[in-house]
Amino acid sequence: MYSVKQIAEITGSECFGKSNYAVNYFLTDSRSLLSPVDTLFIALRTERNDGHRYIEPLMKSGVKAFLVQAGVVDLSAYSDSDTSFIVASNPLQALQVLASYHRSRFSIPVIGITGSNGKTVVKEWLYQLLKDRFTICRSPKSYNSQIGVPLSVLNLNETHTLGIFEAGISQPGEMELLASIIRPTMGVLTSIGSAHDEGFNSREEKVAEKIKLFSESKELVLAGIEKDKVPSTLPGRALFVSEFDDADLKISFENSTLHLKSASHHYHFPIPFSDTASVYNVATCVGVLLQSGYTEAEITKLLYQLQPVALRLEIKNGINNSLIINDYYNSDLDSMRIALSYLQQQNRKPKKIVIISDIEQSGIQPASLYRQLAELLTQHRIDLLVGIGKEISAHKPLFKAGSLFYRDTIDFIHQFNSMSHYLADAGILLKGARSFGFENISRLLQLKSHDTIFEINLDKLTSNVNYYRSLLNPGVKLMCMVKAMGYGSGSTEIAKTLHHIGVNYLAVAYADEGVELRRSQIDLPIMVMSPEEGAFEDIINHRLEPELYHFKVLHGFAQKLDALGISDPYPVHIKIDTGMHRLGFEEQELDTLIEALKKLPQLKVQSVFSHLAGSDNAELDDFTQEQLRIFEKAFTQIEKALGYTVIKHICNSAGITRFKQAHYNMVRLGIGLYGIGANAAEQQKLENVGVLKTRISQVKTVHKGQTVGYNRNGKVDRDTRIATIPIGYADGFNRLLGNGKHGVYVNDRFCKTIGNICMDMCMIDISEVNCAEGDEVIIYETTEQIHALAAALNTISYEVLTGVSGRVKRVYVKE
Numbered sequence: 001m002y003s004v005k006q007i008a009e010i011t012g013s014e015c016f017g018k019s020n021y022a023v024n025y026f027l028t029d030s031r032s033l034l035s036p037v038d039t040l041f042i043a044l045r046t047e048r049n050d051g052h053r054y055i056e057p058l059m060k061s062g063v064k065a066f067l068v069q070a071g072v073v074d075l076s077a078y079s080d081s082d083t084s085f086i087v088a089s090n091p092l093q094a095l096q097v098l099a100s101y102h103r104s105r106f107s108i109p110v111i112g113i114t115g116s117n118g119k120t121v122v123k124e125w126l127y128q129l130l131k132d133r134f135t136i137c138r139s140p141k142s143y144n145s146q147i148g149v150p151l152s153v154l155n156l157n158e159t160h161t162l163g164i165f166e167a168g169i170s171q172p173g174e175m176e177l178l179a180s181i182i183r184p185t186m187g188v189l190t191s192i193g194s195a196h197d198e199g200f201n202s203r204e205e206k207v208a209e210k211i212k213l214f215s216e217s218k219e220l221v222l223a224g225i226e227k228d229k230v231p232s233t234l235p236g237r238a239l240f241v242s243e244f245d246d247a248d249l250k251i252s253f254e255n256s257t258l259h260l261k262s263a264s265h266h267y268h269f270p271i272p273f274s275d276t277a278s279v280y281n282v283a284t285c286v287g288v289l290l291q292s293g294y295t296e297a298e299i300t301k302l303l304y305q306l307q308p309v310a311l312r313l314e315i316k317n318g319i320n321n322s323l324i325i326n327d328y329y330n331s332d333l334d335s336m337r338i339a340l341s342y343l344q345q346q347n348r349k350p351k352k353i354v355i356i357s358d359i360e361q362s363g364i365q366p367a368s369l370y371r372q373l374a375e376l377l378t379q380h381r382i383d384l385l386v387g388i389g390k391e392i393s394a395h396k397p398l399f400k401a402g403s404l405f406y407r408d409t410i411d412f413i414h415q416f417n418s419m420s421h422y423l424a425d426a427g428i429l430l431k432g433a434r435s436f437g438f439e440n441i442s443r444l445l446q447l448k449s450h451d452t453i454f455e456i457n458l459d460k461l462t463s464n465v466n467y468y469r470s471l472l473n474p475g476v477k478l479m480c481m482v483k484a485m486g487y488g489s490g491s492t493e494i495a496k497t498l499h500h501i502g503v504n505y506l507a508v509a510y511a512d513e514g515v516e517l518r519r520s521q522i523d524l525p526i527m528v529m530s531p532e533e534g535a536f537e538d539i540i541n542h543r544l545e546p547e548l549y550h551f552k553v554l555h556g557f558a559q560k561l562d563a564l565g566i567s568d569p570y571p572v573h574i575k576i577d578t579g580m581h582r583l584g585f586e587e588q589e590l591d592t593l594i595e596a597l598k599k600l601p602q603l604k605v606q607s608v609f610s611h612l613a614g615s616d617n618a619e620l621d622d623f624t625q626e627q628l629r630i631f632e633k634a635f636t637q638i639e640k641a642l643g644y645t646v647i648k649h650i651c652n653s654a655g656i657t658r659f660k661q662a663h664y665n666m667v668r669l670g671i672g673l674y675g676i677g678a679n680a681a682e683q684q685k686l687e688n689v690g691v692l693k694t695r696i697s698q699v700k701t702v703h704k705g706q707t708v709g710y711n712r713n714g715k716v717d718r719d720t721r722i723a724t725i726p727i728g729y730a731d732g733f734n735r736l737l738g739n740g741k742h743g744v745y746v747n748d749r750f751c752k753t754i755g756n757i758c759m760d761m762c763m764i765d766i767s768e769v770n771c772a773e774g775d776e777v778i779i780y781e782t783t784e785q786i787h788a789l790a791a792a793l794n795t796i797s798y799e800v801l802t803g804v805s806g807r808v809k810r811v812y813v814k815e
Contacts, residue, residue, distance in 0.1 A: 001022070001023060001024050001154075002022075002023050002098075003019065003020055003021065003022055003023070004018070004019050004020070004021045004023060004040070004065050004084045004086060005019035005020065007023060007040065007067070007086055007098055008086045010097065010098055010101050011086070011088060011094035011095075011097045011098050012088075012094075012097070013067075013086045013087055013088040013094055014070075014086070014087045014088075015084070015085070015086055015087075016075050016084070016085045016086075016087060017078065017081070017082070017083050017084040017085055018064070018082055018083075018084045019084060021038070021064055021065045021084050022038050023038055023039070023040040023065060024038040024039075025038060025039040025040070026039075026040055026042060026095070026151055026154055027039050027040065027041045027042065027063075028041075028042050028044055028051065028095075028147055028151065030051070030054035030057065030058055031341070031345060031500055031501070032338070032341040033058065033061055033063065033341075034337060034340075034341065034376075034379055034380075035379060036058075036061050036062030036063045036064070037062065037064065039063055039065070040065045040066070040067055040086075041054070041055070041058050041063050041065070041066050041067070042066075042067045042091050042092075042094075042095050043055060043066060043067065043068045043069065043072075043073075043091055044091055044092055044147065045069060045072075045091075046466075047470055048463070048466030048467050048469060048470040049466045049469065049470070051091075052068060052069070052072050052073060053502075054502075055068070055073065059081075059083060064082060064083055064084060065083070065084045065085075065086070066083065066084070066085050066086070067085075067086040067088060067091045067094060067095070068085055068086070068087055068088075068091060069087075069088065069089070069090065069091050070087050070088065070089050073085065073087075075087070092146065092147065095147070095150045095151075096146070096149075096150050096177055096180075096181060098150070098154070099149070099150030099151075099153045099154050099181045100150075100180050100181045102153060102154055102156060103153050103156065103181055103182065103183055104183075105156075106156055106160070106163070108160060108161055108162060108163060109161075109162055109163070109185045109186065110162070110163035110164070110165065110182060110183060110184045110185050110186075111126060111162070111163070111164045111165070111184055111185075111186045111187075111188060111288065112165055112166075112167060112179075112182045112183075112184025112186070112187050112188065112213050112214065112217065113126075113164070113165070113166040113167070113187075113188040113189075113190065114144075114166065114167045114168065114169070114175070114187075114188075114189060114190070114210045114213050115188075115189050115190030115191055115192060115210065115223070116190070116191060116192045117190060117191045117192075117277065118190040118191055118277060118280065118281045118284070119142070119144060119166040119167075119168065119190050120139075120141070120142040120144075120166060120309070121277075121278075121281050121309050122188060122190050122281050122284050122285060123138055123139060123164050123165075123166050124138075124309040125281060125282070125285045125306060125309065126164055126285055126288060127164060128305065128306055128307065129285060129289065129302045129303075129306070130162065130164075134160075134161045134162035135159055135160050135161045135162070135364070136160065136161075136162045136163070136164055137152075137155050137156045137157070137160040137162070137163045137164075138152070138163070138164040138165065138334075139152040139164070139165050139166050140152060140155075140334045140335060140337075140338055141335070141338060141815060142166070142168075142815065143166075144165075144166040144167050144168035145168060146174060146177065146178070149165060149167055149178050149181050149182060150181055152165050153165060153181050153182065155334065159364065163182075165182045165184070167179075167182060167213050169199075169209060169210065170199045171199035171200070172199070172200065172205065172209050173209075174209070175209050175210060175212040175213050176212055178213060179212055179213045179214075179215055179216075182213065183216050184213065184214060184216070184217050185216070185217060185218055185219070186217055186218070186219040186220070186221070186236075186288065186291065186292075187211075187213060187214030187217035187219070187220045187221070187235075187236065188220075188221045188223075188284060188287075188288060189207075189210060189211065189214075189220070189221070189222045189223060189225065190223055190224070190280075190281070190284055191223055191224030191225070191280055192206070192207055192210075192224065192225055192229075203229075204229065207225065207229060207230055208230075208231055211230060211231060211234070214234070214235055214236065215235055216235065217235055217236045218235075218236040218237065219236050219237055219239075219291045219292075220234060220235075220236045220237065220238040220239065220291075221238075221239050221241060221284060221287040221288050221291055222238055222239070222240050222241070223240075223241045223242060223280060223283065223284040223287065224241075224242050224243075224280055225240070225242060225244075226240075226242070226244045226246055227240055227246045228246075237291075239287050239290070239291055241260070241283050241284060241286075241287040248262060248263075249261070249262050249267075249283070249286075249287060249290075250262075251279065251280070251283050253274070253279045256270055256271065256272075256274065257269065257270050257271070258270075258271050258279060258282055258283060258286070260283060260286060267286070267296055267299075269282075269286060269296075269299065269300055269303050270300070270303070270304070271303055271306065272304075272306060273306075273308075282303065282306070286299055286303075289302070307434045310327070310328070312813045312814060312815045313325055313326060313327035313339060313342065313813065313814050314326040314327075314811055314812070314813050315458075315493065315811070315812035315813070315814070316442075316446045316447070316809070316811050316812075317446070317447050317809070317810075318423070318428060318445045318446050318447060319420075319423070319445060319446070319447060320420065320421075320423055320424035320425070320426075321424060321425050322349070322423050322424065322425065322426045322427070322428055322445065323349055323426070323427045323428065324428050324430065324442065324445050324446050325339065325342065325343055325427065325428065325429045325430065326430050326442050327339040327429065327430065327431055328430045328431060328432040328434075328438035328439070328441075328442070332359060333359070333364075333369070333372055333373065333376070335431075336356075336373065336376060336431060337376065339429055339431060340354075340376060340377075340380045340382075340429070341380075342814060343380065343427055343429045344380050345496070345500050349425055349426050349427040350425050350426070351383045351384065351425060351426035351427070352380070352381065352382050352383050352384075352426065352427050352429075353382070353383060353384045353385075353386065353422070353423060353426045353427070353428045353429070354377060354382050354384075354385050354386070354428075354429045354431065355386040355388065355412075355428060355429070355430050355431070355432075355438075355441065356373075356385070356386070356387060356388070356392065356429075356430075356431040356432065357387075357388045357389045357392070357409075357431070357432035357433050357436040357438065358388075358389030358390065358391040358392050358433060358436070359373070359391075359392075359433065360433045360435070366391055366394075366395065367395065370391075370392060370395040370398050370399075371395075371398055373398075374398040374399050374400075377399070377400070378400070382400070383426075384402065384403065384404070384422060384426075385399050385400060385403040385404070386403070386404045386405075386406070386412070387399070387403060387404070387405045387406070388405075388406045388407075388408060388409055388411075388412050388432065388436060389407075389408065389433075389436065390407065390408075392405065393405040393406070393407070404419060404422070408436070409432075409436050409437050409438065409440060409441060412441065413440065413441070413444060416444060423445070428445065430442060430445075447809070450694075450726050451694050451695040451697070451726050452692075452693070452694040452726055452727045452731055452808050452809075453692075453693060453694070453808065453809045453810070453811050454489070454690055454691070454692050454804050454808050454809070454810050454811070455690065455691040455692075455693065455810075455811045455812075455813055456489045456493065456494070456689055456690050456810060456811070456812045456813070457687075457689055457690075457691075457812075457813050457814075457815075458493070458497045458812055458813065458814050459814055459815045460675065460687035460688065460689045461489075461494065461497055461498075461673065461674070461689050462497065462501050463686075463687055464672060464673055464674070464675055464686050464687060464689065465478070465480070465498065465501060465503065465669070465673060466501075467685050467686060468653070468656050468657075468667075468669050468672060468673075471656055471657060471660065472656075472663060472667065473663065475665065476663050476664075476665055476666060476667060477504035477505065477647065477649075477665060477666035477667075478503045478504050478505070478666070478667060478669060479503070479504065479505035479506070479507055479527070479649065479666055479667070479668045479669065480498050480503050480505070480506055480507070480668075480669050480670075480673055481506075481507050481668060481669065481670040481673070482494050482495050482498070482506050482507070482508060482513070482517070483507065483508045483509035483510075483513060483529065484509060484802045489674060489689060489690055489801070489810065491508070491513060491516065491517065492516065492517065492520045492522075493810070493812050495517050495520070495522050495524075496520070496522065498524075499522055499523075499524050503524070503669075504524070504525070504666070505524065505525050505526070505527060505666070506522070506524050506525070506526045506527070507526070507527045507528075507529055507668065508526060508527070508528055508529065509528075509529050509530050510528065510530055510532070510535070511528050511531060511532065511535035511538045511539050511542075511544060512535070512538070513528075514526045514528050514539070514542060514544040515538055515542050515544070518542040518543070518544070525545060525571070525606075526543075526544050526545065527544075527545050527546075527547060527573050527607075528544050528545065528546050528547060529547045530547070531546035531547060531548075531553065531557070533553075533556050536556065536557055536560040537560065537564070540560065540561065540564060540566065540570070545571045545572060545573060545606060546572055546573065547572075547573045547574075547575050547583075548572050548573065548574055548575065548603075549574075549575035549577075549583040549584045549585065550583070550585070551589075551592075551593075551596065554593075554596060554600075554603075555596070555600075557572065557603075558600045558602055558603055561602045561603075562602065566602065567602060568602075569601065569602060569603060569604035570602060570603060570604060571604050571606035572603050572604065572605060572606060573605075573606055573607045573608075573609060574593070574597075574605055574607070574608045574609070574638065575609060575610065575611075576608060576609070576610040576630070576631055576634045576635075577610070578610040578611075578626075578627040578628075578630040578631050578634075578650075579613055579623065579626065579627045579630065580610070580611045580612075580613045580627075582611070584610060584611075585634075587630050587633070587634070590633075590634055590637055590638075593638075594637060594638060594641040594642075597638070597641070597642060598641065598642070605638065605642060605646050606646065606647060607646055607647035607648065607649060607666065608631075608634060608635040608638055608639075608646050608647075608648055609647075609648065609649045609650060609668075610627065610630075610631045610634075610650045611650070611652065612624055612627060612650060612651065612652055612654075612655050612659075613627065615651070615652055615654040615655035615658055615659065615678070616654035616658070616678040616679070624655075624659065627650070628650065628659070628662050631648075631650050635648045647665055647666045648664035648665055648666065649664060649665075649666040649667055649668055650662055650664070651663055651664075651667040651668065652667075652668055652669075652670055653668075653669055653670050653671050653672030653673070653676075653677075653678060654672075654678035655667070656669065656672070657678060657682050658678065671797070671798060671801075672686065673689075674688075674689045674690065674801060675687050675688035675689045675690075675783055676688075676783060676786070676797050676798075676801075677783075683783060686783070688781065688782055688783045688786065690801065690804075691778065691780070691781040692727075692732075692778075692779040692780055692781075692804060692808075693776060693777060693778050693779060693781070694725050694726055694727045694776075694777050694779065695725070695726070695774055695775065695776055695777060696723045696724070696725055696746070696766075696771065696772070696773050696774060696775050696777060697723075697724045697725060697726050697761070697773065698723070698724045698773060699721065699722070699723050699724075699766070699771075699772065699773050700721075700722060700724075701719060701720070701721050701722075702716050702719070702720045702721075702722055703716075703719050703720075704716060704717060704718050704719055704720075705717075707755070708722060708754050708755035708763050709738075709754070709755025709756045709758065709763060710755070710756045710758065711756060713738070713739055713755055713756050714739065714754040714755025714756070714763065716754070720754070720765055720767050721765070721766050721767045722754055722763050722764065722765060722766060723746070723751075723763065723764050723766045723771070723773075723777075724761055724762075724763050725744070725761060725762060725763075725764060725777050726760065726761050727760075727761065727762060727779065728757055728758045728759045728760040728761050728762055729757050729758075729759055730759045730760055730805055730807070731760070731804070731805045731807065731808050732803040732804040732805045732808065733757060733762060733779065734757065734793055734803070735756065735757045736792070736793055737753055737757055737762075737789070737792055737793065738753050738755060738756045738757040738762065739753065739754070739755065739756065740752045740753060740754065740765075741753065741792055742788075742789060742792040742793075743764060743765075744764055744777050744778060744779050745777070745778040745779075745781075745785070746764070746766060746769050746771050746775065746776075746777050746778075747769055747770065747771055747775065749768065749769045751764040751765055751766050751768075751769060752764065752765050753765075764777075780800075783797075786800050786801070
């Protein structure tokens with residue numbers, strides 16, 4: 001697309017090293033590397049991360065071109081290499097300037113979408129509605145930030161006849177930059193909600209800032225907002241779509257029909273959705289079509305084909321020890337690149353398989369489309385392609401020998417038993433156009449379970465890690481705790497994500513947890529915090545590193561090394577008891593400990609550490625300072641006696657934020673990783689990672705005077721509508737929560753329990769909620785809800801998270 005030299009000239013930057021590299025891919029996330037030879041890595045410094053730390057690993061992976069910040073990289077160290085550097089005062093601004101220049105090369109119509117809610121859904125639905133008439137370039141997923149927008153626009157090429165890009169902002173001054181990149185000829189404002197209100201002085205200020213996106217737009221569609229809430233002068237012909245009386249198209253909905261009433265016409269559109277958000281989003285899309293000259297008959301026909309939008313991929317355990325990545329209904333090359341990058345990360349499975357249908361309405365000639373798909377699969381070293389559909393089957397020669405092809409989904413299911421052995425021990429990506437019904441394949445592949453699931457958001461986990469990482473000085477290592485099934489979230493997938501985002505150490509409670517991680521191809525250093533004598537051999541065989549806290553454990557582990565004939569120094573971690581009085585060598589034992597270590601050359605002290613007893617409690621700060629004094633005395637004496645430097649760590653999650661002087665050269669991140677902060681200020685920086693949810697099994701009415709549940713404890717004094725949900729104390733929903741002591745959330749309404757909690761189910765009062773069998777029920781999805789549940793149990797959030805039973809299926813999602 002551009003040479004390194006051209007990019008430097010366009011962005012007003014300096015170029016060092018080779019300048020003739022051709023750049024076709026722009027990368028800001030090192031985890032998503034696709035084609036090293038023609039990729040430019042943009043090293044961005046954010047509040048929580050610094051891309052410059054990934055330059056060396058990317059060089060080893062074959063990347064030759066980097067856009068870096070002036071003064072950060074010592075370029076002289078690379079003078080003899082074939083690496084090229086573009087040096088800018090601000091790499092993000094350089095990326096934005098390049099994208100703005102790139103956009104200026106195209107005179108095609110572009111739709112720019114902004115708002116608080118529904119941007120991505122409206123974008124995807126407009127793509128569905130317009131793809132038969134245009135070849136469309138659109139934002140991948142929800143790429144709408146200061147980084148996402150330029151990356152999206154840089155995907156424009158000469159084959160496109162329409163662009164659809166979304167833009168999101170969180171504070172004043174951001175939209176003008178995005179407007180200069182997108183330059184929409186038509187502007188769309190989706191509904192305005194409370195998202196990012198804290199960044200603006202008023203809702204009016206936020207609206208005015210968002211509308212700056214439309215400064216060059218000739219047509220506007222403004223949804224869900226009154227006319228007097230927007231600036232009096234708008235750049236183009238505006239169409240207001242809302243339920244308000246001043247709307248140009250007034251929305252109403254009944255009997256599965258969207259009604260839009262204007263001053264001169266009343267439109268009636270049957271639509272396949274009934275929830276309020278979808279009705280608004282469809283109405284917004286209809287406004288765009290009307291502004292674009294589509295007739296009512298044409299719109300009606302198009303809406304009939306409209307399908308729900310899948311905004312994230314799901315990761316589930318599958319049959320035959322497989323891992324299923326569901327990203328069906330996002331079937332195009334852009335989303336394929338994103339999904340393949342994630343499949344690439346799941347290297348704990350020895351095989352990688354892609355099951356994909358025909359790619360419909362791509363706007364690309366089939367021969368070119370499937371040739372590009374074949375190249376993507378080759379770049380990602382896919383072991384097996386399973387193609388479903390007549391079109392992909394017709395292009396069989398383009399794909400790797402041994403690929404399997406089926407006429408349609410029914411054909412695949414009928415022949416499944418004869419080919420299922422291919423899927424054992426594999427990571428399997430599902431990508432299918434909606435008409436192929438890939439949900440049936442997903443059900444066939446995934447392990448069976450009941451409706452109760454624990455959904456873990458891996459993007460939020462990464463965000464929390466980056467928050468704590470931003471608090472550390474350069475060189476301070478990060479150890480993450482994945483004991484107790486990753487605080488209930490599932491240790492293997494959590495560890496896999498942590499490994500991929502570059503943490504330095506993992507810690508587990510027992511050796512078998514570490515063995516499981518090793519068997520899942522996790523090769524990070526792993527500390528075992530409770531090493532039992534019977535597990536010493538497993539620890540050694542799987543390269544785990546034990547915590548040694550007592551002389552018996554110290555000598556016992558050294559003897560096991562001798563018995564196995566291991567003479568090379570083995571890494572161990574020395575625990576010092578500084579006042580917690582749980583495990584560890586005490587202050588008065590230091591001299592004896594040091595003498596013992598001197599006589600055991602088969603042990604290499606990897607770290608000296610301790611544990612703060614009250615790091616989250618300001619009233620205990622004097623005690624914490626005394627702990628730090630004892631700890632510093634201990635590691636100073638040990639280092640001096642041994643003659644080498646060790647890793648030193650004492651800060652837990654709360655300690656990371658409250659005692660920065662005690663970070664030393666490593667910290668341990670535990671509960672904060674999962675979104676639980678030490679105080680209100682910290683909590684605002686974190687995102688809850690896990691959502692526990694289920695579905696209503698049955699609804700019935702219990703009449704006044706009747707009872708519900710065991711021992712007839714659920715007495716009702718009026719006719720009561722109840723729902724039975726499949727979660728009980730065997731799933732981690734404690735019996736103490738029964739009989740109205742707590743409840744769950746149905747359609748955003750809190751519904752109290754009624755009667756005793758059973759082993760596998762419980763009953764809730766839904767008298768005040770409009771719901772039906774099969775509707776979703778949230779046990780908790782926010783930190784506040786977790787704290788409320790913990791308070792009802794008179795316990796702490798740790799117990800709530802770790803109490804989710806192993807039989808509850810973990811589903812991992814990624815936006």
